[in-house]
Amino acid sequence: MVKTKNHDLQTQEKIFKAATEIFEEKGFAAARMQEIADRAGINKALLHYYFRSKELLFATVFQALLKKMFEKILSVFMMDISFEKKIKLYYEEHINILIKNPNLPLFLLNEISHNPDLVQGIRETLRYSEMRDVIYRQHSKELRKFGIKKGELPQLMVTIVSMAIFPFAARNIMKMMMEQLGETRNFNSFMQARKEFASDFVITALKNRKK
Amino acid sequence: MVKTKNHDLQTQEKIFKAATEIFEEKGFAAARMQEIADRAGINKALLHYYFRSKELLFATVFQALLKKMFEKILSVFMMDISFEKKIKLYYEEHINILIKNPNLPLFLLNEISHNPDLVQGIRETLRYSEMRDVIYRQHSKELRKFGIKKGELPQLMVTIVSMAIFPFAARNIMKMMMEQLGETRNFNSFMQARKEFASDFVITALKNRKK
DNA sequence: TTATAGTTTAACCAATTGGTCAAAGTTAGA
DNA sequence: TCTAACTTTGACCAATTGGTTAAACTATAA
Numbered sequence: 001m002v003k004t005k006n007h008d009l010q011t012q013e014k015i016f017k018a019a020t021e022i023f024e025e026k027g028f029a030a031a032r033m034q035e036i037a038d039r040a041g042i043n044k045a046l047l048h049y050y051f052r053s054k055e056l057l058f059a060t061v062f063q064a065l066l067k068k069m070f071e072k073i074l075s076v077f078m079m080d081i082s083f084e085k086k087i088k089l090y091y092e093e094h095i096n097i098l099i100k101n102p103n104l105p106l107f108l109l110n111e112i113s114h115n116p117d118l119v120q121g122i123r124e125t126l127r128y129s130e131m132r133d134v135i136y137r138q139h140s141k142e143l144r145k146f147g148i149k150k151g152e153l154p155q156l157m158v159t160i161v162s163m164a165i166f167p168f169a170a171r172n173i174m175k176m177m178m179e180q181l182g183e184t185r186n187f188n189s190f191m192q193a194r195k196e197f198a199s200d201f202v203i204t205a206l207k208n209r210k211k
Numbered sequence: 212m213v214k215t216k217n218h219d220l221q222t223q224e225k226i227f228k229a230a231t232e233i234f235e236e237k238g239f240a241a242a243r244m245q246e247i248a249d250r251a252g253i254n255k256a257l258l259h260y261y262f263r264s265k266e267l268l269f270a271t272v273f274q275a276l277l278k279k280m281f282e283k284i285l286s287v288f289m290m291d292i293s294f295e296k297k298i299k300l301y302y303e304e305h306i307n308i309l310i311k312n313p314n315l316p317l318f319l320l321n322e323i324s325h326n327p328d329l330v331q332g333i334r335e336t337l338r339y340s341e342m343r344d345v346i347y348r349q350h351s352k353e354l355r356k357f358g359i360k361k362g363e364l365p366q367l368m369v370t371i372v373s374m375a376i377f378p379f380a381a382r383n384i385m386k387m388m389m390e391q392l393g394e395t396r397n398f399n400s401f402m403q404a405r406k407e408f409a410s411d412f413v414i415t416a417l418k419n420r421k422k
Numbered sequence: 423t424t425a426t427a428g429t430t431t432a433a434c435c436a437a438t439t440g441g442t443c444a445a446a447g448t449t450a451g452a
Numbered sequence: 453t454c455t456a457a458c459t460t461t462g463a464c465c466a467a468t469t470g471g472t473t474a475a476a477c478t479a480t481a482a
Contacts, residue, residue, distance in 0.1 A: 011429080029241035030325065033470060043431050048471060103324075110321050113314075113383050114237065122384070128391040135392075154389060154401065155408045162377035167369055169380060172324050173333070178365060180339040181346075190365065197366045205416035222459080244440060254461050259441060 012050050014040045019051075020061050024103045027110055028058050062111060063121055069104050070125050072097060078134050083142045087160065087202055091195045094164045099188055105169045147209040156206075163198040167191060223261050225251045230262075231272050235314045238321055239269050273322060274332055280315050281336050283308060289345050294353045298371065298413055302406045305375045310399055316380045358420040367417075374409045378402060 018040035022031045033054055037044040051057035076090050098104060112118050135153060148156060167174060167190070175187055183190075229251035233242045244265055248255040262268035287301050309315060323329050350364060359367060378385060378401070386398055394401075 026325065027238070027240065027321075029238065032468090034468095044470090045432085045472075046430060049429075052471095054470065106320060106324055109317060109380050109384070110238075113317055113380075114241065116383065119383065119387055122387070126388075128388075132392050152408065154385075154392065154394060155405060158378055158381075158385065159374055159409070159412060162373045162381075163370055166373035166377040166380075169320050169324075169377075170369075170373075172327065172330065173320070174365075174369065176330055176333070177337075177339075181343050181365065183365060194366060197363065198370070200420075201370060201416045204419050204421075205412045208415050208419035209411075210415075243438090245438090255440090256442075256462085257460060260459075263441095265440065 011040075011042065011046065014042065015047060015050055015057075016060065016064075019057050020064065023058060023061050024065060024101075024107045027107065028054075028115070031058075059118075059121075062118060063125075065101075065104060066108065066122060066125050068097070068101060069108055074126065074131070077131065083138060083206075084203055086138075088195075088199045090160070091164055091198050094161075095191050095195050098164065098168050099191055102168050102171055105165045109169065143206075146206045148206070160198075160202055163194070163202070167194065222251075222253065222257065225253065226258060226261055226268075227271065227275075230268050231275065234269060234272050235276060235312075235318045238318065239265075239326070242269075244268075270329075270332075273329060274336075276312075276315060277319065277333060277336050279308070279312060280319055285337065285342070288342065294349060294417075295414055297349075299406075299410045301371070302375055302409050305372075306402050306406050309375065309379050310402055313379050313382060316376045320380065354417075357417045359417070371413055374405075374413070378405065 015036070019031075019036045022036050022039060031054075033047055034044055036057075037047050040047075047057065051060060073090065073094050076086065076093055079086060079089070081089070112122075135157075136150075139148065139150060139153060143153070143156075167187075171187060174190075178185075178187070178190070185193075226247070230242075230247045233247050233250060242265075244258055245255055247268075248258050251258075258268065262271065284301065284305050287297065287304055290297060290300070292300070323333075346364060346368075347361075350359065350361060354364070354367075378398075382398060385401075389396075389398075389401070396404075
């Protein structure tokens with residue numbers, strides 16, 4: 001009979017959590033296995049017992065963080081609601097997620113840029129064909145009225161997501177510039193206000209397009 | 212009499228160029244001194260003869276790349292022209308620069324995020340007080356008419372620059388998504404088209420704001 | 423209780439990495 | 453030509469890093 005493993009799940013969880021923090025903060029290249037072991041409160045050899053190599057441990061963490069970034073957002077994009085509602089819901093949900101995980105954007109952008117193989121894992125998380133169907137349906141139902149041509153859809157989509165994601169990637173520079181420019185609010189309240197600003201900005205730009 | 216150094220300038224240039232390429236591509240942590248030496252076609256010890264350490268070599272490269280990112284853009288921001296003209300000129304110039312240096316955004320964002328001390332060097336490149344004056348002048352002259360409150364200026368500025376910079380930071384993901392969504396154009400022509408799209412988008416959103 | 427499989431550790435290892443050094447080569451002024 | 457400063461190199465070094473191993477420990481089924 002197969003023996004039940006005792007508390008390896010606890011240990012594995014501890015390692016996974018520590019690795020997530022370190023990798024997300026420092027990136028793959030600057031992360032140290034020893035530091036991950038220390039933060040998990042275990043021996044370095046135990047890392048390799050549960051996750052064979054740094055690459056494997058990283059791949060596990062990366063997949064989870066990729067999911068954290070896209071899962072909820074994708075479900076919003078798939079909803080059958082008006083574009084205006086969708087925009088508002090998107091900024092609300094995505095900015096909430098990113099406030100809780102402010103290092104996520106830069107981490108993902110960076111690792112994907114430095115290791116193209118990771119892109120393969122994305123295909124499973126992002127369901128392209130479904131996404132394309134939803135986008136095209138919304139285009140012919142609503143967006144075409146706004147004078148958006150099919151070929152401009154990528155421009156529009158990149159615009160929308162960049163308004164939510166970019167401030168987090170540029171967080172440190174923004175913090176410094178904001179305090180230099182006499183801004184007293186902190187970054188998080190700036191991002192809270194951005195939910196409404198971005199929604200209004202996008203919707204206004206769309207509704208008043210020259211057709 | 213002090214002897215004139217012979218061709219150390221050529222060598223120094225070669226090293227600097229190689230270091231710029233490697234650092235920009237891989238970031239500080241993943242860059243290897245040996246690889247820089249190889250690309251420069253010289254001995255590794257010579258790196259340390261001209262630039263004492265990896266940190267110092269990196270700092271030199273970083274300053275130059277920071278300048279490349281901001282110098283021209285800042286001069287556009289400082290111009291005394293209408294907001295509409297300024298927006299158009301900004302996207303034209305900045306996107307041109309970034310097409311020539313597509314790794315610049317992710318490199319700068321990442322290194323600044325990982326090494327807060329680098330932010331100090333930014334203060335020299337970014338003239339805050341001048342910048343603030345120009346922005347406030349343009350606000351009271353033009354932007355206030357659009358219903359933009361002073362407190363919303365940071366929101367507006369971040370929106371404008373994110374539309375130009377973010378696509379480059381997300382270049383790899385975008386490339387993949389675009390080909391999955393049936394986009395046949397390449398990334399550069401997408402960014403060329405973005406000059407006009409972004410200008411129109413921002414200007415339309417501003418001109419039609421509810422006040 | 424005991425055999426067995428799973429878990430944890432300390433000590434160790436080979437490879438890599440940033441950096442050094444002494445010696446050889448090169449340049450140009452006296 | 454000779455010397456003194458600058459340039460370049462190959463060999464080397466200490467520290468770090470990802471990874472291994474054998475032994476000790478723990479839980480549990482029989």
